[in-house]
Amino acid sequence: xxxxxxxxxxxTKVADGSIDTVLACLVDMQGRLMGKxxxxxxxxxxxxxxxxxxxxxxTVDMEMTTVQGYASSSWQTGYGDYVLKPDLATLRRIPWLExxxxxxxxxxxxxxxxxxxSPRAILKKQVARADAMGFDAMMATELEFYLFExxxxxxxxxxxxxIVVALVVVIDFVIVVAGGTTTTNVIGEVVSSSSWRExxxxxxxxxxxxxxxxxxxxxxx
Numbered sequence: 001x002x003x004x005x006x007x008x009x010x011x012t013k014v015a016d017g018s019i020d021t022v023l024a025c026l027v028d029m030q031g032r033l034m035g036k037x038x039x040x041x042x043x044x045x046x047x048x049x050x051x052x053x054x055x056x057x058x059t060v061d062m063e064m065t066t067v068q069g070y071a072s073s074s075w076q077t078g079y080g081d082y083v084l085k086p087d088l089a090t091l092r093r094i095p096w097l098e099x100x101x102x103x104x105x106x107x108x109x110x111x112x113x114x115x116x117x118s119p120r121a122i123l124k125k126q127v128a129r130a131d132a133m134g135f136d137a138m139m140a141t142e143l144e145f146y147l148f149e150x151x152x153x154x155x156x157x158x159x160x161x162x163i164v165v166a167l168v169v170v171i172d173f174v175i176v177v178a179g180g181t182t183t184t185n186v187i188g189e190v191v192s193s194s195s196w197r198e199x200x201x202x203x204x205x206x207x208x209x210x211x212x213x214x215x216x217x218x219x220x221x
Contacts, residue, residue: 014040052081083108
């Protein structure tokens with residue numbers, strides 16, 4: 001993922017107060033961002049060099065339960081740390097958190113070697129192989145999701161027993177419903193970055209396809 005913010009520009013924005021937080025992240029086995037939330041002033045002074053994270057982050061499931069049986073980390077071997085080394089080429093502002101920048105990092109062991117089973121290491125290896133064969137690796141992502149009229153707080157307080165969905169019919173490729181005001185209003189600014197949006201198979205399901213780009217730099221800004 002290529003960035004849209006130079007490190008020198010980040011320093012300027014930290015100094016003028018327009019950026020106060022930097023997220024230094026790895027990608028876990030579920031494709032989620034994991035890492036640390038830095039006070040931006042600390043990041044530009046120290047954190048940009050490296051930080052650390054528990055090695056259990058590459059062995060947990062969707063519920064963040066430590067799954068046993070891995071050689072890399074377990075209760076038997078003890079849970080240690082990985083080095084998370086920010087790749088400043090991925091530094092970028094993010095639109096969903098005010099005053100916040102994001103940087104992805106390489107996951108390293110304590111000898112400075114990249115952890116081979118980390119998703120970022122696997123992806124970089126595959127991109128390099130494609131480049132060597134004369135191919136340009138490109139990607140896009142399709143998001144499938146449900147829209148609820150309830151807020152998260154309402155669902156929590158009601159015990160997730162009264163769920164009001166925004167759509168109640170199958171709308172797979174149906175233009176009239178999928179392009180209506182409900183989906184457009186909720187998706188908001190993200191829609192402007194999409195190639196198309198549509199209903200999906202199954203009642204109440206929506207899909208959003210983002211524009212493809214080279215080197216996995218999907219633009220959500």
